[in-house]
Amino acid sequence: MPIQLYYHPYSRAAGTLWALEEAGVAYDLVVTDILKGAQKGPDLVTRNPMGKLPTLVDGELVVSEAAAIALYLADRYAPGRLAPALDDPQRGTYLRWSLFAPSVIEPAVMAKGAGWEVKEMSAGWGRYDTMIASAESAIADRDFVLGSAFSMADVVFGGTLRFMMDFKQIEPTPTFTAYVQRLDARAAYQRANARNQAMRKELGLQ
Known part of the structure; x- marks a missing residue:
């Protein structure tokens, strides 16, 4: 049976298409109308109690x-190609920046946008400017997070940067812009982007 992805083109599941295309596995989309609250229906909630996409x-x-x-x-379908082996020292860097995206970039951007008053020592994401400097250090003077080799960390980390820049939540610095341009040139990303655009048109969302 192909993998099933609960999906809507205006959700984080749109980025998951890129991960699936990079992994090269067959998948079916279960289109879930988040504009009508379908993600909170029993079909999805029995699988993911959060009632959120992607699932x-x-x-x-x-x-x-x-x-x-x-x-x-990456671990299941593309080990060694998209994910460093368990005993590869690069795996630490791979995990570090993969998890930096949801645990530091996203909340730092939200905190800045919402004007949250938090103490840097209490907030796991630190300060916004420190987050930006740290994110730039991950890709400074290299093509990808792991250097010359693309990995699934770039899908997570790079995909987050692209999204934030598209919505003007992060300044498109020269380092970030050049990095995202390299990611945009990947055939798997272009396939995923084309499918997302086609789904938006099919659902009448353009």
């Missing part, structure tokens, strides 16, 4: 959270 079903296994899904796909 991936692989046989009997359910995986939620975009970063977790991407890392799962």
Whole structure:
């Protein structure tokens, strides 16, 4: 049975298409109308009590959270190609920046946008400017997070940067812009982007 992805083109599941295309596995989309609250219906909630997208079903296994899904796909379907081996020292860097995206970039951007008053020592994401400097350090003077080799970390980390820049939540610095341009040139990203655009048109969302 192909993998099933509970999906809507205006959700984080749109980015999961890129991870699936990079992994090179067959998948079916379960279109879930988040504009009508379908993600809170029993079909999805029985699989993911959060009632959120993306949610991936692989046989009997359910995986939620975009970063977790991407890392799962790399480990299961593209080990050594998209994910460093367990005993590869590069795996630490791979995990570091993959998890930096949802646990530091996203909340730092939200905190800045919402004007949250938090103490840097209490907030796991620190300060916005420190987050930006740290994110730039991950890709400074290299093509990808792991250097010259593309990995699933770039789907998670780079996909987050692209999204934030598209919505003007992060300044498109020269480092970020050049990095995202390299990611945009990947055939798997272009396939995923084309499918997302086609789904938006099919659903009348353009």
